Amino acid sequence: MEMPSSLLAICGGRVFVENAIVIEAPVHENCHWNIQTQEDRILVITALSGNLKEAQEFLTIHDGSGKDSPILIVENQKIHERSRKDLPEAVYTTQSTASIRFKKAPTSNLQLKIQKAVDCPFNLGGESQCGRVVDEITCYCATFTRRNHSSQTTYCYNNNMKLLTLETYEKEQAIKTAWTGGIYFWTSLTDAQQEGEYIWESTNTNLYPGYANWSRSQPTNVDDEDCIVFYSAMSGRLYDSPCSNINDAICQAIP
Ligand SMILES: *[C@@H]1O[C@H](CO)[C@@H](O)[C@H](O)[C@H]1NC(C)=O
Ligand SMILES: *[C@@H]1O[C@H](CO)[C@@H](O)[C@H](O)[C@H]1NC(C)=O
Ligand SMILES: [Ca+2]
Ligand SMILES: [Ca+2]
Numbered sequence: 001m002e003m004p005s006s007l008l009a010i011c012g013g014r015v016f017v018e019n020a021i022v023i024e025a026p027v028h029e030n031c032h033w034n035i036q037t038q039e040d041r042i043l044v045i046t047a048l049s050g051n052l053k054e055a056q057e058f059l060t061i062h063d064g065s066g067k068d069s070p071i072l073i074v075e076n077q078k079i080h081e082r083s084r085k086d087l088p089e090a091v092y093t094t095q096s097t098a099s100i101r102f103k104k105a106p107t108s109n110l111q112l113k114i115q116k117a118v119d120c121p122f123n124l125g126g127e128s129q130c131g132r133v134v135d136e137i138t139c140y141c142a143t144f145t146r147r148n149h150s151s152q153t154t155y156c157y158n159n160n161m162k163l164l165t166l167e168t169y170e171k172e173q174a175i176k177t178a179w180t181g182g183i184y185f186w187t188s189l190t191d192a193q194q195e196g197e198y199i200w201e202s203t204n205t206n207l208y209p210g211y212a213n214w215s216r217s218q219p220t221n222v223d224d225e226d227c228i229v230f231y232s233a234m235s236g237r238l239y240d241s242p243c244s245n246i247n248d249a250i251c252q253a254i255p
Helices: 149-158 169-178
Strands: 005-007 013-017 020-024 032-037 042-049 059-063 090-092 097-102 111-117 128-131 139-147 183-190 227-232 238-241 247-253
Touching (some): 013 020, 013 111, 032 042, 139 149, 169 227, 183 238
Parallel strands (some): 005 020
Antiparallel strands (some): 032 097, 042 090, 059 097, 128 139, 183 227, 227 238
C-alpha cells in the first residue's frame, strides 16, 4: 500500500486523492479544502490522531464541493450490516468530491486521513448482505442465492462488483469472520483455461506464488473441477469443484 502524502499545516486548497492523503489540522481558522477523487469512487474520512466526533466542533465535512453541499455527520453514517466492528469512525461521501471547512483551529493534534473508497450497496435484496468486512475502503457482498460459477460472476458484474479474491491470510480471516457457519462461496479462482494453472479471474493474477490455502488433498480435479469454492468455517479453505455446481458467492469492490 502506498504511503499517504501528508499535507502539513497548509491552510486549505484543492487536492486530488489518488489513494490517500493526510491533512493536518490547520493552525489558522477559516481554512477550506476542496477534495476530489476518481469520478466513479467516493471518499472516506477518518481521524488518524484525535477523534472524528470531537473534531466536528472545529470543522464541517461536506458531501460535495459546492457551496450548499450538505454536512456529513459521524452519527448519521449508515453502517452496513456485516461491517467490521473494529473499523475507525468514518464519514463517507456519496460522490467523488468533498469539502472540509475549519471553523476554528483545533486545540489538540488532529490529523484527518482521506482515502479513495468504493460505494457499498444496501439494495441488493434480502438474499444478500454487504459490508465493510475487510477495511473501510473496500466492500464485500455475500449472496445467498445459489448459482453456478458463471451466473455468480454475472451477478457480481451486474452489481458493479467482481467475484471474490483471497490473496492474503488476513483477508481470508476477515471474510470468514463476517460469514462463518460452513457456507460454500464461489471465488473467482479458476483453472478453466489450462488445467493446474490457477488464476484469480477478477484481478487477472496467478494464484502462485501468492497465498494459497487449499483444503487437505485439494485440488482433486475429479469430474473436471475448474472453479474454486471457499468453505467459510473457522477451519475452512479452498476446494476445486465443477463450475456447473451451484453455490452461494461473495462479490467484492476494491477502489
Ligand atoms: C489456512 O487456513 C487455516 C484455517 O483458517 C489456518 O489455520 C491456516 O493457518 C491457514 N494456512 C496458512 C498457510 O495461512
Ligand atoms: C449456469 O446457469 C445458467 C443459468 O441457469 C445456465 O444458462 C448456464 O448454462 C449454466 N452454466 C453452466 C456451465 O452450468
Ligand atoms: Ca481443474
Ligand atoms: Ca475437489
